[in-house]
Amino acid sequence: MKRLLIIMLLASLYSTTAFAERLKDLVSVSGVRSNQLVGYGLVVGLDGTGDKTNFTSQTFRNMLNNFGVAIPPNINPNSKNIAAVAIHADLPPFAKPGQMIDVTVSTIGDAKSLRGGSLLMSPLKGADGEVYAMAQGSLIVAGFGAEGRDGSRLSVNVPSVGRIPNGASVERVVPNAFSQGDSLVLNLHNPDFTTSRRVAEQINSLLGPDVAASLDATSIRVRAPRDASQRVSFLSVLENLRVEPAEETAKIIINSRTGTIVIGQNVRVSPVAVTHGGLTVSITEEFDVDQPNILGQGRTVVTPRTGIDIEEGSGRMFEFAPGTSLQDIVEAVNQVGAAPGDLMAILEALKQAGALRAELVVI
Structure with missing residues (x-):
């Protein structure tokens, strides 16, 4: 069951x-409250997994110019070891200059992985455009990926996002x-x-x-x-x-993607009878190959053949008495062997019939 x-x-x-x-x-x-910070920067030291976008090359060229290194205009610094990234962090309330906060770094180009990279000094700005922190440090990347010459690729988790614990120092106090x-x-x-x-x-x-x-x-x-x-x-x-907080309102939350159903204990059902049955339709597609005579002038023909099978399950009915509780609902539905998808349909039908004394939320 x-x-x-x-x-x-x-x-x-x-x-x-x-x-x-x-x-x-x-x-x-x-x-x-905390405040959101965002910034833009470069990650260097990648093992050939960087990006090759034009704005990454422009950012790299501007950085070298700030250090007095001029790259000729006709040369494109198309390095595979750098990646342009977006940086974001949350600035806690009452954070003071010199304190450290965590930052998250994400690629914005076509870089395949940030594994082994280091973020160069980058300013983090608030919604008012002021700089509130400076980020820099080595990335910790949980994911990794591998790619073959034939285009095959294997990826575990997300290698294009990394974190830097205590990777930014607070530079400005947020007034409150x-x-x-x-x-x-x-x-x-x-x-x-x-x-x-x-x-x-x-x-x-x-x-x-x-x-x-x-x-x-x-x-x-x-x-x-x-x-x-x-x-x-x-x-x-x-x-x-x-x-002592008040009891929660009667609510049922259904996650249609995972089949998870959350039911509060204050859920009640009015007197109602529910029937549960199933209709299964199976469609199979097969192909027949017709070969001509060896000495004939015909050609091979592929003929599709479709099979349809309909199976009707035995319907079952159960009754909810007045004031039925969460425990009664779970036991009744389990007795008829309903799956989570069947329970979703039953709950939605009860709501439409006005027999469900709860808020039904589908996510």
């Missing part, structure tokens, strides 16, 4: 008890509004009105009434000290508070 690949959205199938979590795992402070104003705003990772209210109530029970106020399903405003050091201590106390 086929079994369904089902991932439980909550910790236990049989228990509906919610557990208190630390506030630092539920919220983030408004304005305290952490120490400004009389209050802070906490944003929930998963918006929920009940959780937002509980967070405000928990803070007020510790620090007094009207310290925190729930603004909406996502944000909670908290009055905070103006002094930066006191504000750090204040947040240190808040982020270790224990808050």
Whole structure:
């Protein structure tokens, strides 16, 4: 019997008890965020796996000119050991000059691999066009590839992308509004009105009434000290508070590519009967070769022959009682031997019939 690949959205199938979590795992402070950086540079030292694009040659020529090496205009420095790359990184909040961050390097030309290469010094810019970090270092590439003279090729993972741990030094501080104003705003990772209210109530029970106020399903405003050091201590106390989050909404997520189905424990089904059956159509294509007489003037003819076979499976029916739970759904579908694809069709049909009390998301 086929079994369904089902991932439980909550910790236990049989228990509906919610557990208190630390506030630092539920919220983030408004304005305290990372910033994306991007840059362009050259990777050198490749073992003949570089690219041969015009912009790579132009970049290489400009770099040599900066070092006082002039290449004649009629000579194309078409080296196979260099590659033009795009560089990107995330600048953490409160990062200070001199600290190191990781960078990711990706080819933008026709280079086959970055294995063994080193990135030359390249500036990383933010969305405002300012330079916030400088990247340089030896690449770590997880993938590799091999190619034969006949055009055959073998590739494991992606050899055209590499990483440089601690490959960029921070050069500029990103300003933020952490120490400004009389209050802070906490944003929930998963918006929920009940959780937002509980967070405000928990803070007020510790620090007094009207310290925190729930603004909406996502944000909670908290009055905070103006002094930066006191504000750090204040947040240190808040982020270790224990808050019981609200139960998740009833939701079913289906990944149609992998057959993975995620079902929350709050999913319910109205009284309904479901029949499960299958119709299999097999089409085979064969070719018959007709040979003429040896002494005749005819020619060989290839005649296609198509075969069609239809097999109808025995349909099965099962019934869902009022308030059917996740456990009942899984057991009922497994009893009829349904595959993940069959369960997807059953759930979609239940949704169309209005019998499924859950949000159905197909990705």
